[in-house]
Amino acid sequence: MATLSVTDREQAESPGAGEPVARWPVLSPRAGRWLAAGLGGLAGAVLFYAAHRGMPDDSYITLDYARNLALHGHWGLTEFRNSNTATSPLNVWLLAAGILATGGRPVVAAGLVLVLATALAGGWSAALADILGRRRSVVAGLVVGLLVTSPIFASVVGMESFLGAALMVGVARYAAQRRAVAAGVVTGLAVLCRPDLAVPAVVVLAVLFVGVAPRAPRRMFLAGGVAAVVVLPWHVWSWFVLGGFVPDTLVIKTGGAFPNGEVFGNGPLFFVDRWPVAMALISAVVVAGLGALVASVLAWARGSGRLADRVVVACGVAGLAHYAVYAAMGVSSYLWYYAPSLGLITVCAALGAAELSSRRIGALTAALAVVAGAGIGLQTALGVPWAQPALFGNWATSGQYLAAGEQLGRTVPPGRSVLAPGEIGALAYGCGCDIVDGFSDHDRLMALVAQREATSGPVGRFLLRLDTLHADRSPVRRTDHVLRYVAGTGPGWPTDVPGRGPGRLVLDPPGADAAAVSLNGE
Incomplete structure (x- = not known):
């Protein structure tokens, strides 16, 4: 007699398990x-074509790191100084591999990594649907479709958001089968994609491993051990060699509220006022996902015990936990910080729609498909390819920054340094020069660390000192030039973006830098 696996037994005992599963x-x-x-990868390719000219400035920070790693074997935003501000080492490594594979074309490499991420999201979503006995076409179609059409995700192409979302689907997929080693490997990769993904990954593992079988806790610890084996070599090397156990962006991006009082926790309220249509579409997905979460919590509380309900609870609680941790930290409301929570809630929405679809009620599936279609309309109304995405907060488009950077590289003599105006990614990519701020110069970052230590409590001060235990604390070196952003028209390299209007980048003469510490406040 054939022996059923744990997953097979659960599906056989689940209500509705005898119903035919549409494939x-x-x-x-x-x-x-x-x-x-394959279809997921195709969706990623279409999105990249639309977005490749309008990637945000922070995407170019990652491309700067990847280009320097691939071409110079150097870990830094520029080849002239050391830095440890790449939040996603995994994304940098993949981009560097893509640069080498494409003969030195970083933007094309970004497209390849996006295609890989959406392909993984599609394949793992389909596998998760099979494990749960849900319609593969509904689950995979909605997960990929809602991600690539999401105004938030489409606005951060080139960053690690899609890769992180795909890896979290992978964690859920392998944890649902209680494949501890595979779940641990993917969890480790998720943490290398973004350190903060440790929070939702641990929640998913805990919900899907602990308390559902006598030996399940052991499997969770095995998964955690495997994840540590994947993660720790990089972080230990980073601690000793780069001067930080975690990326230095943790220090830069936890600087508190923007001048208008906007932080992560209240950010969506500001977004509604700034981008009402986009937020209506995002809210529709969130409402569907939270509705699926509530339904699964109630079903589990009634003793259903179905694996599908546990997966929805795992993903939903993980998404809420990530949001709660970031809100408690009081970090600023950068768009990509919402991607992990939104990605997990999107999985809940897709699974909830597939649950209704299996009962021949396709209203939610159709509604979410309409949301995805509206997202396409919102994005393509900007033109294809667009110069900037629908949700945009930089001082200039990347195209304007790249053009200014190229001119800057021809203007500044070799060996001279330039203080960045507050945004650095595309400028550094375009100029290939020694452009400086806290993202590219570890000395300036350590000056910020010293300021943060002076104002932190005992616990915060201890953690900062532990993280930077092996860091070099050299004095900040003055730059030769200062590049400033100035509102309005006039001499300089012109910029003009929605919400900010005309501006210009002005290069001040030598000696203008009074040892200032520029740390990209946007």
């Missing part, structure tokens, strides 16, 4: 997953 015609489960991965 794509003729395709085996493996073929269906590969097809979902």
Whole structure:
């Protein structure tokens, strides 16, 4: 007699398990997953074509790191100074590999990594649907479709947001099967993608491993051990060699509220006022996802015990936990900080729609498809490819920064340094010069650390000193020039973006830098 696996027994005992599960015609489960991965990659390629000219400035910070790693073997935003401000080492490594594979074309490499991420999201979503006995086409189609059309995700192309979302789907997919080693590997990769993904990953592992079988806690500890083996070598090397156990962006981006009082916790309220249509679409997905979470919590509380309910609870609680941690930290409301929570809630929405779809009620699926279509309309109304995404907060488009950077590189003599105006990614990419701020110069970052230590409590001060235990604390060196952003028209390199209007970048003469510490406040 054949022995059923844990997952098979759960599905056999679940209500509705005897109902036929809709699958794509003729395709085996493996073929269906590969097809979902292929279609996911295609969706990523289409999005990248639309977004490749309008990637945000922070995407170019990552590209700067990847280009320097691939071409110079140097870990830094520029090749002239040491820095440790790449939040996602995994994304940098993949981009560097893409740069080498494409003969030195970083932007194309960004497209390849996006295609990889959306392909993984499609394939792992399809596998998760098969494990849970849900319609593969609904789950994979909605997960990928809602991610690539999301105004938030589409506005941060080139960053690690899609990769992080895909990896969290992978954590849920392997934890649902209680495959501890695979879940641990993907969890480790998720933490290398973004250190803060440790929070939702641990929640997913805990919900899907602990308390559901006698030996399940052991499997969770095994998964955690495997994840540590994947993660720790990089972080230990970073601690000793780069001067920080975690990326220095933790110090830069936890500087508190913007001047208008906007922080992560209240950021969506400001977004509604700034981008009402986009936030209406995002809110529709969030409401659907939270509704699925509530339904699954109630079903679990009634003793249903279905694996599908546990996965929805795991993803939903993980997303809420990530949001709560960031709100408690009081970090600023950068768009990509919302991506982990939104990605996990999107998975909940897709699974909830597939649950209703299996009961021949397709209203939620159709509604979410309409939301995705409206997201496409919102993005393509900007033109294709667009110069800037629908949600945008930089002082200039990347195209304007790149043009100014190229002119800056021709203007500043070799060996001279320039203080950045507050945004540095595309300028550094365009000029290839020694452009300086806290993102590119570790000495300036350590000056900020010293300020933060002086104002922190005992615990915060201890953690900062532990993190920077092996860091070099050299004095800040003055730059030769200062590049300033000035509102309005006049001499300088012109900029003009929605919400800010005309501006210009002005290069001051030598000696203007009074040892200032510029730390990208946007």
